[in-house]
Amino acid sequence: MTERAVTIPINGEGRQLLIPENRTLLEVLxxxxxxxxxxxxxxxxxxxxxxxxxxxxxxxxxxxLAREVDGRSVTTVEGLAGDAGPDELQTxxxxxxxxxxxxCTPGMLLSARALLDENPAPTTGEVREAxxxxxxxxxxxxxxxxxxxxxASRSPE
Amino acid sequence: MTxxxxxxxxxxxxxxxxxxxxxxxxxxxxxxxxxxxLVGRQLASTHAxxxxxxxxxxxxxxxxxxxxxxxxxxxxxxxxxxxISQDENVFAVDRVRYVGEPVAGVAAVDxxxxxxxxxxxxVQYEPLDEVVTLDQAFDxxxxxxxxxxxxxxxxxxxxxxxxxxxxxxxSADHIREDxxxxxxxxxxxxxxxxxxxxxxxxxxxxxxxxxxxxHYLHRALEKVLEMPPERIRVIATPVGGGFGGxxxxxxxEIAAAKLSMVTGQPVKITLTRExxxxxxxGRHPVLMWLKTGFRSDGRITALHFTTFLDGGAYGSYGIAxxxxxxxxxxxxxxxxNYRFEGVRVFTNKPPCGAKRGNGTPQPRFALECHLDKxxxxxxxxxxxxxxxxxxxxxxxxxxxxxxxxCALTECIERVIEASGFxxxxxxxxxxxxxxxxxxxxxxxxxxxxxxxxMPQSEVEVTVDDSGHVTVRSMATxxxxxxxxxxxxxxxxxxxxxxxxLTMVTADTDLTPIDLGxxxxxxxxMAGNAALEAGVRVRSRVVAAVADELGVNPGDLVARGGxxxxxxxxxxxxxxxxAVRCTVAATGxxxxxxxxxxxxxxxxxxxxxxxxxxxxxxYSACVVEIDCDRDxxxxxxxxxxxxxxxxxxxxxxxxxxxxxxxxxxxxSEALFEEHAFRGGLHRGPSLLDYKxxxxxxxxxxxxxxxxxxxxxxxxxxKEVGQGPLLPVIPAVANAIHDALGVRxxxxxxxxxxxxxxxxxxxxxxxxxxxxxxVPDFKFPPLTRVEPPEGFDAR
Numbered sequence: 001m002t003e004r005a006v007t008i009p010i011n012g013e014g015r016q017l018l019i020p021e022n023r024t025l026l027e028v029l030x031x032x033x034x035x036x037x038x039x040x041x042x043x044x045x046x047x048x049x050x051x052x053x054x055x056x057x058x059x060x061x062x063x064x065l066a067r068e069v070d071g072r073s074v075t076t077v078e079g080l081a082g083d084a085g086p087d088e089l090q091t092x093x094x095x096x097x098x099x100x101x102x103x104c105t106p107g108m109l110l111s112a113r114a115l116l117d118e119n120p121a122p123t124t125g126e127v128r129e130a131x132x133x134x135x136x137x138x139x140x141x142x143x144x145x146x147x148x149x150x151x152a153s154r155s156p157e
Numbered sequence: 158m159t160x161x162x163x164x165x166x167x168x169x170x171x172x173x174x175x176x177x178x179x180x181x182x183x184x185x186x187x188x189x190x191x192x193x194x195l196v197g198r199q200l201a202s203t204h205a206x207x208x209x210x211x212x213x214x215x216x217x218x219x220x221x222x223x224x225x226x227x228x229x230x231x232x233x234x235x236x237x238x239x240x241i242s243q244d245e246n247v248f249a250v251d252r253v254r255y256v257g258e259p260v261a262g263v264a265a266v267d268x269x270x271x272x273x274x275x276x277x278x279x280v281q282y283e284p285l286d287e288v289v290t291l292d293q294a295f296d297x298x299x300x301x302x303x304x305x306x307x308x309x310x311x312x313x314x315x316x317x318x319x320x321x322x323x324x325x326x327x328s329a330d331h332i333r334e335d336x337x338x339x340x341x342x343x344x345x346x347x348x349x350x351x352x353x354x355x356x357x358x359x360x361x362x363x364x365x366x367x368x369x370x371x372h373y374l375h376r377a378l379e380k381v382l383e384m385p386p387e388r389i390r391v392i393a394t395p396v397g398g399g400f401g402g403x404x405x406x407x408x409x410e411i412a413a414a415k416l417s418m419v420t421g422q423p424v425k426i427t428l429t430r431e432x433x434x435x436x437x438x439g440r441h442p443v444l445m446w447l448k449t450g451f452r453s454d455g456r457i458t459a460l461h462f463t464t465f466l467d468g469g470a471y472g473s474y475g476i477a478x479x480x481x482x483x484x485x486x487x488x489x490x491x492x493x494n495y496r497f498e499g500v501r502v503f504t505n506k507p508p509c510g511a512k513r514g515n516g517t518p519q520p521r522f523a524l525e526c527h528l529d530k531x532x533x534x535x536x537x538x539x540x541x542x543x544x545x546x547x548x549x550x551x552x553x554x555x556x557x558x559x560x561x562x563c564a565l566t567e568c569i570e571r572v573i574e575a576s577g578f579x580x581x582x583x584x585x586x587x588x589x590x591x592x593x594x595x596x597x598x599x600x601x602x603x604x605x606x607x608x609x610x611m612p613q614s615e616v617e618v619t620v621d622d623s624g625h626v627t628v629r630s631m632a633t634x635x636x637x638x639x640x641x642x643x644x645x646x647x648x649x650x651x652x653x654x655x656x657x658l659t660m661v662t663a664d665t666d667l668t669p670i671d672l673g674x675x676x677x678x679x680x681x682m683a684g685n686a687a688l689e690a691g692v693r694v695r696s697r698v699v700a701a702v703a704d705e706l707g708v709n710p711g712d713l714v715a716r717g718g719x720x721x722x723x724x725x726x727x728x729x730x731x732x733x734x735a736v737r738c739t740v741a742a743t744g745x746x747x748x749x750x751x752x753x754x755x756x757x758x759x760x761x762x763x764x765x766x767x768x769x770x771x772x773x774x775y776s777a778c779v780v781e782i783d784c785d786r787d788x789x790x791x792x793x794x795x796x797x798x799x800x801x802x803x804x805x806x807x808x809x810x811x812x813x814x815x816x817x818x819x820x821x822x823x824s825e826a827l828f829e830e831h832a833f834r835g836g837l838h839r840g841p842s843l844l845d846y847k848x849x850x851x852x853x854x855x856x857x858x859x860x861x862x863x864x865x866x867x868x869x870x871x872x873x874k875e876v877g878q879g880p881l882l883p884v885i886p887a888v889a890n891a892i893h894d895a896l897g898v899r900x901x902x903x904x905x906x907x908x909x910x911x912x913x914x915x916x917x918x919x920x921x922x923x924x925x926x927x928x929x930v931p932d933f934k935f936p937p938l939t940r941v942e943p944p945e946g947f948d949a950r
Contacts, residue, residue: 036188037181039397041347042430046843049347077181086180094175097809100817101636102178103347103397109179128851135843137346137398138636139813140820141851 006070011079019066026050026061037077037106048134051107052076058114077106088151098147100138108134112148165649166871169809172641186351186367186394187427197416197426198271200261200278202253205505205836207282216277222270224420228261236377238405240607242472247411254302254470255507256836257435259408264416264424287505287836294502295931302503312468313476314500316935319555320943325459325494329450335527336446338902338927339519341831343439344512348397351427354413363390366410369403369635370673375665377406393663399635401511404675405438434841438510441478442467443519446930455542459494466501473510475501477767481516484768487554488597490546495555498935505836514878525594525886539593553944557760561772564864568777568799571860576779576797588784590895595777596882599770600875601678603758612752615669616686618694620747624733626658631671632683633663637877638810639679643687650691652715677875682753684870689751701739762941772866774874775801778883782891789907799860803874814876815859822884824848827904901926
């Protein structure tokens with residue numbers, strides 16, 4: 001397999017990598033960089049567990065070839081918290097019990113982050129719409145939706 | 158806010174691992190790596206039923222980067238979760254019994270090499286006739302799946318009678334019979350199973366696995382690997398969703414261990430999503446026939462319940478599941494005369510096992526729809542017919558279940574009121590409807606899976622000289638929050654905050670026994686053990702401080718990080734000072750333990766070990782739906798669920814379990830189908846296996862009812878499984894209220910609803926469902942006298 005040199009800014013830090021052409025962004029994150037916060041649930045784009053932000057928009061990292069993201073910025077759950085502390089979403093998810101087993105949580109957080117970046121005050125319907133690609137088997141989504149709404153209500157805007 | 162004597166119990170506290178969960182720091186099994194780690198993969202059978210005539214692994218072994226290849230011959234010892242069903246091999250020996258069954262395993266330097274090696278293993282099969290359906294399983298001319306020759310593929314059958322059912326029917330004013338079918342479903346936890354094994358130069362094996370049952374897995378490893386138990390350490394990693402799907406010892410776990418032993422390097426096997434569907438152990442498909450006698454006022458005089466379980470290829474929990482399909486009908490309704498007949502068959506499909514509610518959602522669906530129909534027959538309100546039959550608190554059932562706390566009536570009354578059921582039932586516009594149902598579940602199985610006299614749960618509390626508290630328990634957190642529950646109980650006892658404590662859990666080397674996260678046993682059993690340990694630590698500290706201060710120990714409390722006089726906040730001494738004082742006074746470390754063993758509850762008959770529990774939880778549910786007449790699509794508008802949890806130790810986590818149970822109930826009612834075409838799975842992926850997204854999930858109103866169980870820790874009972882049970886029949890009953898059709902077969906998909914409507918329009922009954930049950934001769938009935946003092950009137 002041919003390898004290719006790429007530079008991917010991940011959570012604000014440029015990472016230089018030599019990767020096979022067929023390597024997915026999920027494999028690069030979890031296996032090459034040992035950033036295991038991003039989860040895999042199906043490796044086929046069905047469950048949303050591997051959601052990360054690519055240039056601020058949610059993508060399924062199991063379906064994205066790493067070679068395609070050369071030079072584009074990637075945000076994972078490890079990069080959600082800023083210097084000022086945890087993201088409002090992280091705080092709200094923890095506070096309301098929106099994570100049970102926690103396996104879908106990183107993907108949920110990033111889909112929700114993308115939503116709030118674009119729409120700081122979403123309706124419940126808009127939250128449901130934005131998270132429809134992220135499966136959860138534990139919570140029935142109830143506290144997840146509540147947590148996104150709570151985080152939105154606390155955001156500075 | 159009401160006054161509470163507690164400082165931690167009853168508070169809405171975040172999970173202890175909430176920050177790790179929301180920052181990506183929590184490490185599930187597949188997140189772990191070790192230096193020199195190899196990747197393990199398994200070769201899956203491509204046949205549903207075939208003899209293995211040869212396996213040639215030489216080309217795989219010759220591939221560069223391959224470190225080991227194993228087949229059935231390398232691991233000949235059988236295993237299984239139940240001592241009476243030791244029928245599995247790590248890799249198939251001589252014969253495969255379902256598509257996807259592991260046939261061989263490899264360990265290689267990376268995944269690509271391991272997968273290439275699988276392609277190079279040459280397996281020759283001689284296909285046998287498949288046995289896929291119930292009818293085929295009862296066919297005398299099909300090959301036996303276990304054993305030689307031909308005949309019925311019956312795994313186990315049971316026939317029990319309590320009281321006198323014929324007499325009960327004779328005294329009835331109305332008798333009703335129905336047939337129902339519950340389709341197979343699977344857990345589909347978001348985390349696929351993973352196991353990381355490491356065999357050291359010291360001859361010790363460590364296995365980290367996403368398992369709900371580290372103790373039983375430890376025993377299976379001991380048996381199959383023929384290793385002394387003290388040389389095996391099992392660590393259950395945080396489980397990314399269980400629901401019963403990780404409660405068996407699995408091929409990939411033992412395979413990873415053996416591959417590590419052979420290669421001397423760590424080996425990790427992570428199942429693919431497709432492999433998880435084949436690993437299965439999900440809900441048994443069950444066909445049910447039942448007949449009930451009623452008095453004209455709705456009181457039940459007798460119940461005859463018959464179940465036919467399609468078990469798949471292996472035993473797993475199946476014998477227990479079989480008995481569970483007959484055990485808990487009496488836990489909600491006073492049934493004076495009861496007959497249960499059931500049979501489980503083997504088929505060439507992935508093995509069924511335990512999924513949330515193991516063996517009880519199927520009969521609960523049948524019974525609750527059947528009662529709705531009977532209420533119509535008798536002209537009685539569906540709520541009234543239930544209230545007329547509910548069990549009494551602190552009573553015995555005819556099949557020897559001991560009922561203690563029971564707030565079923567309150568659950569019913571509160572859910573009916575909150576939902577406005579009485580003003581809606583039969584009165585909503587066409588297409589809209591409400592349905593009602595109830596359920597009950599055990600707070601832990603009364604007996605361990607293998608016979609032993611030891612406690613089911615032990616907890617150890619160690620306090621160091623600085624006052625720092627460490628809690629040790631093998632209880633396994635599968636997302637239900639067991640670690641937070643244990644921390645909360647010990648913190649309450651010691652007057653500390655839960656996050657002051659260090660929790661060490663689910664590690665067979667470091668923690669005392671807990672049998673695992675199954676049968677909703679952990680809060681009741683490990684919780685009681687934690688309470689006992691916590692109280693013992695507190696008693697020692699209080700005694701020492703009382704002595705030091707010259708006060709009566711009865712006047713001191715542990716509160717807010719102090720041991721102080723109850724009526725004088727701020728008096729006494731700090732916790733850490735108190736601990737130092739205790740250790741100095743007694744001259745021995747501050748370590749205490751607690752344990753829990755359920756009371757002896759089994760009745761006087763074979764099979765009575767299934768269904769007994771130290772306490773039962775109760776649920777009542779109302780579902781409101783909107784159904785499209787043209788497409789048959791059901792939209793769930795809202796669900797109300799009242800649950801008697803005894804005492805909500807942490808109401809936020811209790812609500813989470815109720816909401817999750819409602820979700821999974823709706824999912825099984827309307828979406829999930831673990832379906833097959835012949836021996837082939839119809840869609841082993843999360844796209845083909847349908848489940849609700851955020852768009853399909855309705856609002857849920859949780860009503861927590863507290864009956865304060867006398868034996869539960871702080872009065873608590875279970876909540877993990879019970880709330881699912883009434884949801885499925887409540888949906889079915891709502892569909893009937895909305896459209897007049899009866900869908901007696903799960904899931905209630907649009908095609909079935911449209912078929913019911915078509916039947917109605919042609920003058921039929923609008924019923925869709927199975928019409929007959931197999932003609933199977935059950936064994937002679939075992940007749941069991943009702944318990945002493947049972948009131949048969």
